[in-house]
Amino acid sequence: MASHGVARVSGPNASVRSEELRQKELKQIAAYKDLVDLVNTKETQYTVEVLGLTTKLLNENPEYYTIWNHRRRILLTLLPTGLVQDSPPPKPDPAALDIVNGDLQLTFALLRKFPKCYWIWNHRNWILEKGQSIFDSASALTLWLGELQLVGKMLHSDSRNFHAWSYRRFVVARLELIRTRTPTQQSLTESEFEYTTKMIKSNLSNFSAWHNRSQLIPRLLEERVADSAARRKVLNDELALICTAINTDPFDQSIWFYHQYLMSTLSPQCAPQKMIVRDLSNLDRQKYYAHEMEYIREILDDETECKWIYEALLCCASCYLEVDGGTEAFTTLDMREWLRELKRLDPLRKGRWEDLGRRLDI
Amino acid sequence: METLDGTEWDLLIVGTGLPQSLLALALSRSGKKILHIDQNDYYGGPEAAFSLQEVEEWGKGLADDPSSAPFSSISITKPEQVDPDEGPSLSFSRAYSLALCPQLIYARSTLLQHLVSSKVYRQLEFLAVGSFWVYSLGADETAGSPEALTPVGGRLLRVPNGREDVFQDQVLDFKAKRALMKFLRFIADYEEQPEVWEDHRNKPFPSFLTEQFKIPASLHAPLLALTLSPAVPAQTTTDHALPRIARHLRSIGFFGAGFGSVIPKWGGMSEITQVACRASAVGGGVYVLGKGLSTTLDGSINLDHQEGETPIYKVRLKDGELITTGQIVGDPSHPRLEDPAYCRSITVVSSTLDPLFPPIAEDAPSPACAVVIFPSGTLKLDTADGEAKVPPVYISVHNSDAGECPAGQSVLYASIALKGTAGFQYLKKSVEALLLSLDVTPSPTTLLSVQYEQQSRPSMQLLASETDEPTNNSSSSSMDLAFDDSVLDQVKGLWQEIMGEDAGKFLVFEDREANMTEDDE
Numbered sequence: 079m080a081s082h083g084v085a086r087v088s089g090p091n092a093s094v095r096s097e098e099l100r101q102k103e104l105k106q107i108a109a110y111k112d113l114v115d116l117v118n119t120k121e122t123q124y125t126v127e128v129l130g131l132t133t134k135l136l137n138e139n140p141e142y143y144t145i146w147n148h149r150r151r152i153l154l155t156l157l158p159t160g161l162v163q164d165s166p167p168p169k170p171d172p173a174a175l176d177i178v179n180g181d182l183q184l185t186f187a188l189l190r191k192f193p194k195c196y197w198i199w200n201h202r203n204w205i206l207e208k209g210q211s212i213f214d215s216a217s218a219l220t221l222w223l224g225e226l227q228l229v230g231k232m233l234h235s236d237s238r239n240f241h242a243w244s245y246r247r248f249v250v251a252r253l254e255l256i257r258t259r260t261p262t263q264q265s266l267t268e269s270e271f272e273y274t275t276k277m278i279k280s281n282l283s284n285f286s287a288w289h290n291r292s293q294l295i296p297r298l299l300e301e302r303v304a305d306s307a308a309r310r311k312v313l314n315d316e317l318a319l320i321c322t323a324i325n326t327d328p329f330d331q332s333i334w335f336y337h338q339y340l341m342s343t344l345s346p347q348c349a350p351q352k353m354i355v356r357d358l359s360n361l362d363r364q365k366y367y368a369h370e371m372e373y374i375r376e377i378l379d380d381e382t383e384c385k386w387i388y389e390a391l392l393c394c395a396s397c398y399l400e401v402d403g404g405t406e407a408f409t410t411l412d413m414r415e416w417l418r419e420l421k422r423l424d425p426l427r428k429g430r431w432e433d434l435g436r437r438l439d440i
Numbered sequence: 441m442e443t444l445d446g447t448e449w450d451l452l453i454v455g456t457g458l459p460q461s462l463l464a465l466a467l468s469r470s471g472k473k474i475l476h477i478d479q480n481d482y483y484g485g486p487e488a489a490f491s492l493q494e495v496e497e498w499g500k501g502l503a504d505d506p507s508s509a510p511f512s513s514i515s516i517t518k519p520e521q522v523d524p525d526e527g528p529s530l531s532f533s534r535a536y537s538l539a540l541c542p543q544l545i546y547a548r549s550t551l552l553q554h555l556v557s558s559k560v561y562r563q564l565e566f567l568a569v570g571s572f573w574v575y576s577l578g579a580d581e582t583a584g585s586p587e588a589l590t591p592v593g594g595r596l597l598r599v600p601n602g603r604e605d606v607f608q609d610q611v612l613d614f615k616a617k618r619a620l621m622k623f624l625r626f627i628a629d630y631e632e633q634p635e636v637w638e639d640h641r642n643k644p645f646p647s648f649l650t651e652q653f654k655i656p657a658s659l660h661a662p663l664l665a666l667t668l669s670p671a672v673p674a675q676t677t678t679d680h681a682l683p684r685i686a687r688h689l690r691s692i693g694f695f696g697a698g699f700g701s702v703i704p705k706w707g708g709m710s711e712i713t714q715v716a717c718r719a720s721a722v723g724g725g726v727y728v729l730g731k732g733l734s735t736t737l738d739g740s741i742n743l744d745h746q747e748g749e750t751p752i753y754k755v756r757l758k759d760g761e762l763i764t765t766g767q768i769v770g771d772p773s774h775p776r777l778e779d780p781a782y783c784r785s786i787t788v789v790s791s792t793l794d795p796l797f798p799p800i801a802e803d804a805p806s807p808a809c810a811v812v813i814f815p816s817g818t819l820k821l822d823t824a825d826g827e828a829k830v831p832p833v834y835i836s837v838h839n840s841d842a843g844e845c846p847a848g849q850s851v852l853y854a855s856i857a858l859k860g861t862a863g864f865q866y867l868k869k870s871v872e873a874l875l876l877s878l879d880v881t882p883s884p885t886t887l888l889s890v891q892y893e894q895q896s897r898p899s900m901q902l903l904a905s906e907t908d909e910p911t912n913n914s915s916s917s918s919m920d921l922a923f924d925d926s927v928l929d930q931v932k933g934l935w936q937e938i939m940g941e942d943a944g945k946f947l948v949f950e951d952r953e954a955n956m957t958e959d960d961e
Contacts, residue, residue, distance in 0.1 A: 234803075280697070280801070282607060325614040326607040326621055373614075380618050380654065 124155035140188050143197045178209040199241050225249045243286035267297050288336040313354045334386045360401045367398040368407050385423040388416040413440045445761040449475045454770030457485030458709050459900045465716035466935045466947050468723035476725050479732025483714050487541040489707025492533040514892040528790030530887045531846040538786050539708025542836050542853040544569045544701040545923045547694035554947040563715045566702040570800050570807025572599040574661045575814045599662040601692045619655045627686050645681040646673045665813040668921045670857035672816045672831050698801030703809045706843040732758045768903040779896040783863030787852040787871050791884035808841035819869045831857040833870040834921050859893050899930050
């Protein structure tokens, strides 16, 4: 299994340390502490000099989020005030540009070393939003397209970094906002959807890719102005896709998460804006549930040690019962057996399964 | 040049095939006085690569003197051209570098690591091996009646490299996908699950697949293909198959997404032999081509005297020169009866055969090699009966990126663990079937076909050593489709014997001084 064994870059190894190394480290710690003290005593000084000190400190420890807050206060002081949000300035202020670019560079350099630090992503977010009002729409577009490229590169090196996926959504939203002002630009939803397909094909176990897909589908359908038939097609295609994935690797949890999402869109309790097909009859629902349960049960012929299968069967069964209380597709005895297997395969969660049993009344 | 007669050496190495060349490389910093000879007037021995002219000379040379070479029954065919000015034709001789040993090297093979640590990697270029294909007859749903005697035509099915390939495969049904995935999960750490396969160790691999994984016979072909086993399925043991499949699957992604092995550019393993010999020469080794051991009846190697504990041998060379040396390394001159023989062929065709080389993955290098396997029983000769006993045919296809032929052409290296006319006929049939199964326009024409038989030989060893028994009994493995690391183990073993106590690290060198004139190209 790849990717998630990547260790965070931290200080020197704690394994075998000579006295020399230890002394060196103590000196480093002392220097760091001095720097922290210095920055904190100058807390109320919003000057370029203190900005430089925070840069130094953050380069050593980007996780110290208080310092990022402090930095932002300094930047707010240094950045030109009184910019009206929606109207571009008469001309870009070079000093402001410098500041924004400087922080973009800082966060970029830090992201390469610490791709999963919340505070770095957050700050980059912040600086771009603040910078929005500084740039005119043409350079803003270039900036955001650049961000899309950056996040694409980060996802290329670690396709499962959820920070990057979340940032991607943020960037796409910004680009769409710019687009509404310049209608000639194309919507990104289709290409983003394609992007999730591509990521899944290269690695099925990509929680974030599946999640992003689920976020995009309602928008996709809206933009396509999909009628009932088109919506059903999308639903059927997604169910077929996940069916193939489940049949390929029933042990992968991310696939089951997406399956659960699809099941949730079938439920009568699903919020209208999240529905894929808007005109499902209970008969339709029964057919879908029956089909899902059928092929999942088939997998049990070859694979009896996979807990996700039993969990999914119980989940589908309870959905089925909601729309057809008297179904004969399965019996209470079946459900009890699945619950038993679930307890056997995942004994550490016994309490949870017993709870489930009580809820399902079996 | 001065005569070798009367010269004194620490070590004589006979033959510049891959094992001997790697040994020379390993010894290139040892300071030993090494004489390295080869009876051919080219480097590489059974791993050499030839231009068109060299192929012809090789054919003629072996016809004139069939003696101890592992090759025999060479035939070279150049189909007549209808109109020499129209249509594709062979390019000039040096545009080709046809490999006698077109092996692929798995990413996790220690050979690559050693080429790096010995610093010779800079003189070598490697290209990615892409897809593996299995020729399948199948019941062709669209055509033919069940009673047709000859199937309409086979098609090539790509062998999945892992989960995502299985996911995207359009041919396998769900049950097949699940069974295959179950096996792939097992093979990922099969060493930790001996209870699953211990009892099947020496039993045929197909029965292991059916019994332990419920994989139907129709699905055995891709897994057997990954073993690269030259034997028929019934004789491929589980013990033999599992490590090889694991080697293949564990190598995928090691250098980059989607591929797991590489081929050297410019002519298979010959490049490695040349680079190794060059390094040895830089270290003081003396090279003489066109010089072999004497074949006179009184024997070429004789113990001369002892210098303390070290025996000194007198060796007579082909033209009568007498040299003395402390040790001699070479191939034993006579193949054993039990060493298998293979039929092999090299075919140059006038097409890039693009369908065989789909892109590997985004950002992955372009593939230069594709492997096509014809499982036992998929090729039928009119005269043959009991086709299930026919061994599989392996074809390694190299496109022009490999530097072995000009642009617009490809080289097909085929082999089968069978000798004689039947072997050659199966090879011919496999090449025809392969070209027919591809949708390429204009249809590819054969520009050149070289066929030969190759005898497997016992591997290199210390000759005339103290004990009468050979130091090891294994066969040379230039017949394998993939480089086998055991070759390196043999080289290391000999190197340790030769170097004794102050051996140091095997194939680990520092860069020489910067004023050495080694080109990087």
